[in-house]
Amino acid sequence: MKNIAVLVSGGGTNLQALIDSVESGFIDGRICVVISNNAGVYSLERAKKHNIPSVVIEQKNFANSQEFNDKILEILLQYKTDVIALCGYLKILSEKIVKRFEKKIVNVHPSLIPKFCGMGFFGLKVHQAVLDAGENETGATVHYVDENADTGEIIFQEKCKVDKGMTAEELQQRVLKIEHKLMPAAVKMLCEKE
Secondary structure: OEEEEEEEOOOOHHHHHHHHHHHOOOOOEEEEEEEEOOOOOHHHHHHHHOOOOEEEOOHHHOOOHHHHHHHHHHHHHHOOOOEEEEEOOOOOOOHHHHHHOOOOEEEEEOOOOOOOOOOOOOOHHHHHHHHHOOOOEEEEEEEEOOOOOOOOOEEEEEEEEOOOOOOHHHHHHHHHHHHHHHHHHHHHHHHHOO
């Protein structure tokens, strides 16, 4: 059974989708640790409710980004991590982590990459950009993680319609439904890979 580490920065609805998928047996793996770069986020409550160990590693407590990432790597290795899921994790992983876990790290992004992705495109900003551009469809993408923002090889993508007059919040809810399906599917696939 593979050990899954989940990296988060916020509320963690995708983390919850993974927890539910592990508990239902859809994913043959176990979430060994939740790592957050923010203290006090709801993701940590989700982990606690399901007796999953969690660790807070905040960048402000480190001299530089290398030391911050080295600490993350140390925790990943300590928990014998096989697969890493980035669920709303708003930091770029170091090359060292990416190389160590090549093709074993997945991220979910709330748009159809290559549209509306990269630095600065996260959360409601993505959905507002989709609306501002007058797009009639959007969706979610799960991709492998490399050392840049949203540039790794795409694993799954699914589209949904953008209705006229929708708010960014309404669009976010529609896209989250897709994210909550694609992320567990990608983690399941990685857990079944030899």
